[in-house]
């Protein structure tokens with residue numbers, strides 16, 4: 001049978017979701033030769049084989065992509081036959097400014113959870129267990145394309161077993177960039193309130209943290225995108241103490257339930273809410289309270305609940321932590337979430353009785369996302385872990401655009417090659433540290449996508465008193481102020497891709513500087 005060749009280019013969320021390994025296995029099944037690599041704008045491959053096999057390959061990849069992938073476009077073109085004798089995964093290419101979509105962080109998958117609790121598995125009880133289909137992504141990526149050398153895992157060299165799994169096309173950790181095990185990977189430790197004193201080496205830090213929580217203490221826990229402050233939600237004394245120490249008089253605390261049964265005892269959950277709670281993004285879902293938990297959410301008939309998403313959370317519950325924990329972002333009122341260890345020790349001293357600290361650095365702060373189920377379905381109230389930095393819309397422009405947002409509940413958006421990448425939730429810019437976080441988020445996105453101030457068009461709010469506006473005015477870039485309510489209408493048009501539609505827009509907002517002041 002005669003061989004032909006095709007080039008395939010797939011765009012979307014296709015890096016860090018097990019795409020190359022899937023392609024490799026599928027190519028082998030269909031006896032195809034050629035290569036696959038992570039390119040600047042997605043996954044690229046060259047395939048050679050019979051026309052029948054090529055067709056079957058393309059159909060199968062389109063119909064059954066890896067579970068965490070989102071495909072925007074899938075282009076197949078005839079190519080020159082080179083006569084490759086095997087199929088390989090090639091090193092990533094880096095030539096032009098990247099426009100690939102970075103995968104958000106993924107919750108630990110069921111396969112990894114069962115290994116976590118299989119005493120005969122080499123990763124039993126290991127809080128950094130992950131695989132090709134799950135684990136950290138955005139919170140560890142330092143550069144593109146997505147490869148271990150460009151993540152915060154680059155400091156840990158693979159042991160021979162991890163190395164073999166990483167290279168084995170039949171292993172479920174084939175090309176899992178954050179792969180690690182107790183022998184070669186990072187670890188957790190428990191430290192005292194000063195952030196320094198540590199436990200003796202033979203004491204299990206996660207079990208000890210679980211006991212502290214049971215005893216009504218407050219523990220700062222390093223997770224995927226930052227620290228949480230945790231305590232027993234049913235212990236009114238502990239919750240009251242956390243509220244007093246955090247200077248948060250009324251703000252509701254988020255809860256983490258050990259499993260769905262525990263969550264159901266705390267709040268009323270619709271099928272829609274359950275689907276969201278169990279989704280791969282594992283957001284916080286606001287739902288009507290069943291149980292009364294003093295001080296968790298004063299004067300509020302709703303609680304925000306989430307399920308465990310990192311292996312560490314599963315381990316904490318398994319080692320005896322109370323089934324319903326307060327898991328609130330680690331900060332004092334108004335400040336941004338703490339995500340770097342020394343900063344956490346400094347800012348949380350006087351709040352936390354102990355720190356459960358993991359060695360893997362967090363590349364950027366990513367809060368928990370928050371949803372409410374309304375009459376028209378789920379609404380996202382805070383877009384962060386599990387969703388950022390996904391593209392939210394396509395914008396008909398070739399020029400990079402940086403939209404700064406407004407001062408309250410800020411997030412920023414960078415448009416590159418017409419794709420609008422929305423940042424994680426930043427916060428209220430009134431606080432000096434949040435303003436620093438705003439600047440860091442912008443620098444981070446610009447660096448990740450290789451955008452310079454010379455090229456970018458900056459859109460800011462027209463309010464002359466906004467911190468984001470005065471920040472924009474100092475930039476060495478073209479700045480375009482936009483009236484607040486018009487920006488709201490424009491974002492609705494972008495969401496619906498209705499650029500050419502003439503509309504009458506009504507925007508109801510408590511704040512905003514008008515055209516006439």
Ligand SMILES: [Zn+2]
Pocket residue numbers: 108109110111112130131132133134135
């Ligand atoms: Zn997994």
Ligand SMILES: [Zn+2]
Pocket residue numbers: 158159160161162163180181182183184185
């Ligand atoms: Zn290892």
